[in-house]
Amino acid sequence: MDEFNDNEIARLLRLKRYEQPPPGYFENFLHEFHRRQRDEMLRQPLWRICLERAHSFMLRLDARSLASYPAAVAAVLVCAAVVSLKIYQQPETAHVALQSPPVLSAPATAEGEWSLSSPVAAQIFRTQPVRSFNGSAQTHRAAAPPRYVLDSVPVSYEPTFRF
Amino acid sequence: MDQPRVDPDQELVKRTQSGDAGAFDELVIKYTPRLYGLVYNMTSNHEDTNDLLQDIFAKAYRAIRGFRGKSSFYTWVHSIAVNMTLNFLKKRGRRFQLSLDDVDASIQNDKEFLQSTATSSPVREADLSELQRRLNEAMMKLSDEHRAVVTMFHIQGMPHAEISKILRVSEGTVRSRLFYANRQLQNYLDEFRKNPVS
Amino acid sequence: MFRHAAFALIFCLSSNVLFAEEQSAKAINDKIRERFERALAQAASATAASNQVKDIFARAAKAVVKIHGVDEHSEICGTGFFIDPTGTLYTAYTVGGEAGNFTIEFGGKKYPARQLLADIRSGTAMLKIDEATPVLPIGKSEQMEVATPVVSIGFPLDLPQTPNFGMVAGFDRKYLGRYFSTTHMRLNLPSQRGEAGAPLLNMRGEVVGIVVSSLENNSACYAVPIEAAEKIRGDFMRFGEARHGWVGINVSMAPKPVEGSVAEMTKIMEDTPAARSGIKAGDILLQVGRKKVTQPEDVLDASFFITAGDVVPITVMRGNQRMTFEVQATLHPASKTGLLLAAPGTPAMNQQAIPLSLGSDVPPTP
Secondary structure, eight states: SSSSSSHHHHHHHHHHOOOOOEEEEEEEEHHHHHHHHHHHHHHHHHHHHHHHHHHHHHHHHTTTTTTTHHHHHHHHHHOOOOOOOOHHSOOTTTTEEOOOSBBOOOOTTTSSSOOOOOOOSSSOOOOESSOOTTTTSSSSHHOOOOOOOOSSOOOOBBOSSSO | OOOOOOTHHHHHHHHHTTTBBHHHHHHHHHHHHHHHHHHHHHOOOOHHHHHHHHHHHHHHHHHHGGOSSOOHHHHHHHHHHHHHHHHHHHHHOOOOOGGGHHHHHHHHHHHHHHHHHOOOOOOOOOOOHHHHHHHHOOOOOOOOHHHHHHEEESSSOOOOHHHHHHHHOOHHHHHHHHHHHHHHHHHHHHHHHHOOOO | HHHHHHHHHHHHHHHHHHHHHHHHHHHHHHHHHHHHHHHHHHHHHHHHHHHHHHHHHHHHHHHHEEEEEOOOEEEEEEEEESTTTSSSEEEHHHHSSSSSSEEEETTTTEEEEEEEETTTTTTEEEESSSOOOOOOOOGGGGGGTTTTTTEEEEEOOTTOOOOEEEEEEEEEETTTTTTEEEEEEEEEEETTTTOTTTTEEOOTSSSEEEEEEGGGGGSSEEEEEHHHHHHHHHHHHHHOOOOEEEEOOEEEEEEETTTTTTEEEEEEESSHHHHHHHHTTEEEEEEETTESSTTTHHHHHHHHTTTTEEEEEEEEEEEEEEEEEEOOEOOOOOHSSSSSOOOOOOOOOSSSSSSSOOSSSOOOOO
């Protein structure tokens, strides 16, 4: 006896499109995404960041964007500046916060937060002391707060009465 | 069925690939609501959904330089989302259960059980919210792969062709999984219909 | 004479009034005293109750620990508690089952811990540190009833050790349409993330359950009864692992009750201990081991407590005849792979041998 045919199921399922996350979730999502990107960037070794810089510079040349040319020159100069700064700084206290392409625009706000005002081809580097690098944190995930465990569903179930 | 179409996201993708951060932000803003629905209906958990969405966009961001436009960005990012979610579900926890082939048989047993406990009182018309709740329960009983196709087809409204591209299976497989899943959901809601108070 | 009578009447009346007044004054005094004493008693019992909870927390807190682990996705945090003086602790499977690199915070210090056992069916796990530790006494969840008050102690989020007070809300066999492996206690006890693995204590401070999952909005939670965890620990002490038992019977609803039971054994699976014992399809199930069975749902609890290798007396009704079969349980098919039933006819399903593995892996269905 088909009390629920496919159309009924389909109709009920379509209603699930309107299930929404908590209010403010989507607004906050992008913010959280940028935060995680920053965290990930801070974990990259310097050589890798410079390599990506160079790579994106080559890409920009291919795109024939004249506006990026002085930016590319600036990039090389600042890269050199950063490298020399690094040599003179204590490794535990200061880390280079470099941007890998695509670029987050600067300047930073007073609290040291990155802001996203407009897409910018220029690359801006910032050297700022950040939290000391925890050697055991291998991935960006490990720096994120831990998952506090209490699931909302049981971990296993019995499908029927058998023993 | 592939007609040459301009990918509406082509512009944003190109800008992202040439270093425009704001363009990727626009893609994130555009796709988060859609991907939220997809991932949440597969995981049934807000926190997991949030973590997965962050990972999905992070992966898309890292990989976008290699995106050649062979499929639309929509298909590409949905493919990443579905595959990451399925991997996550596999790892989230194994379920202590018997053969998946026997699921139908077990539902059959449950039906007999429920039929024999049905009282003679008139079955009330189930109101919509109760049905929805039962539907959520039924969805959770499906396997991860079946829940994925149901979510994509019925909830996200994606055509069979799109689903088959995302899952990299034939359209026939998509249809048969949908058929099987619909039957499961139907059986479960039938039981509820026969015994609304449980 | 009339004057005397009137005087006497007045005297009587007035003495009655005075006497009545005295009585009512006394009654009023008594009433006031009674109310005062009742209020005092209530205040005292409220104080006693709160003292009891504080006392339980003070005694038990030192044996409850925060657990850190790392799983495939991230660092995780949960709660656990010691149950023997050599550092063995219980926690929920979701905390101790699928993670590694465990450390335990105890007595203001951190200790590395190793996993002894993780059992997904019971939803529990056991870890161990190598230290002398305080211990929580084990109680009996069978003595708990709906509305019995309970206390739990856990580490919510990144907060310090926190007591929780509530009551037993029910005993459930299923949740959201899925059956638990054994009856779980539902508690009206607000539980936060990080408190999976928290001990559930009765008002004598004994552990009666382990908090394993929350209900909506964290306003209530489920706890595995401590007897279920102890069954697994018992298996571990005997065999080094959990040994879920299996006899091979499918149970559903009988059309009419027989000897008070509607649990009909509708299918006896081929080549299983039940098939070899002489139990037949159509027999009505009355008892499995010590568990009485009156409906199909009862087999869940009966089944959970069977240990592979043990002989289980199964009492049935066949027609008018009551019969008891001694069935030696074999290993539950899903316990090794966690997924699948072995194909019938697998040589490992032998009534004499106690197989540790099933020998054949059927690939998962798509």
